[in-house]
Amino acid sequence: MTARHLFRTALVLAALALPSLAFAQTDLIISEYVEGTSNNKSIELFNPTGSAIDMGAGVYKLRLFSNGSLTVSAEVLLTGTVASGATYVISHASASAAILGVSNATSSTVINFNGDDAIVLTKSAANTVVDAFGQVGLDPGTEWGTGLQSTADNTLRRAVLVCDGDTNASDAFDPTIQWVGFATDTFGGLGAHSVGCGPTPTHGSTWGRIKTMYR
Numbered sequence: 001m002t003a004r005h006l007f008r009t010a011l012v013l014a015a016l017a018l019p020s021l022a023f024a025q026t027d028l029i030i031s032e033y034v035e036g037t038s039n040n041k042s043i044e045l046f047n048p049t050g051s052a053i054d055m056g057a058g059v060y061k062l063r064l065f066s067n068g069s070l071t072v073s074a075e076v077l078l079t080g081t082v083a084s085g086a087t088y089v090i091s092h093a094s095a096s097a098a099i100l101g102v103s104n105a106t107s108s109t110v111i112n113f114n115g116d117d118a119i120v121l122t123k124s125a126a127n128t129v130v131d132a133f134g135q136v137g138l139d140p141g142t143e144w145g146t147g148l149q150s151t152a153d154n155t156l157r158r159a160v161l162v163c164d165g166d167t168n169a170s171d172a173f174d175p176t177i178q179w180v181g182f183a184t185d186t187f188g189g190l191g192a193h194s195v196g197c198g199p200t201p202t203h204g205s206t207w208g209r210i211k212t213m214y215r
């Protein structure tokens with residue numbers, strides 16, 4: 001084999017060794033929480049993965065744990081498929097027309113929180129936690145957080161760099177870490193969500209992830 005052949009072979013091997021692009025995100029996240037006046041209440045789910053997610057097939061549930069309860073207060077079995085990059089909005093049936101107009105479903109038992117209640121997205125018959133909002137088993141009094149970044153009388157939107165759910169529903173919850181706060185009855189963000197994490201190299205170099213985040 002000549003030096004030229006060796007060089008070309010090395011190039012081919014180097015190309016084969018390049019990581020392929022894939023989405024590192026693996027599941028749905030809770031991307032928006034609306035706790036407004038009257039029954040203006042809503043939860044938005046977002047699919048940050050590269051594939052559609054069939055919630056019925058995956059036995060996804062949205063569950064409410066009211067006022068520090070350790071046992072589920074209400075739950076709804078979710079159905080429908082959420083495309084990659086799409087949202088799924090579930091709201092109180094008596095919410096304003098602006099909310100209902102962008103809602104995919106309603107549940108007046110689960111979407112029935114007022115600031116001191118935890119909401120957990122689970123999947124499978126075993127109710128594996130996919131994402132959690134609030135702390136199950138703890139009543140914070142009135143709300144978690146402060147000012148606009150609190151769970152009562154505000155809209156909270158997941159920060160763009162949050163691409164994976166909080167799979168621990170039992171630890172302390174501070175909405176100022178992963179959530180951006182908006183004034184009471186802010187509905188304009190429902191039905192769409194953006195994240196700063198697109199496809200990342202399968203072999204997970206941190207630099208590759210950083211580059212795709214800031215591209």
Ligand SMILES: [Ca+2]
Pocket residue numbers: 066067113114115116117
């Ligand atoms: Ca409550």
Ligand SMILES: [Ca+2]
Pocket residue numbers: 132134166167168169170171172173
């Ligand atoms: Ca948690």
Ligand SMILES: [Ca+2]
Pocket residue numbers: 031032044157189190191192193
């Ligand atoms: Ca949104």
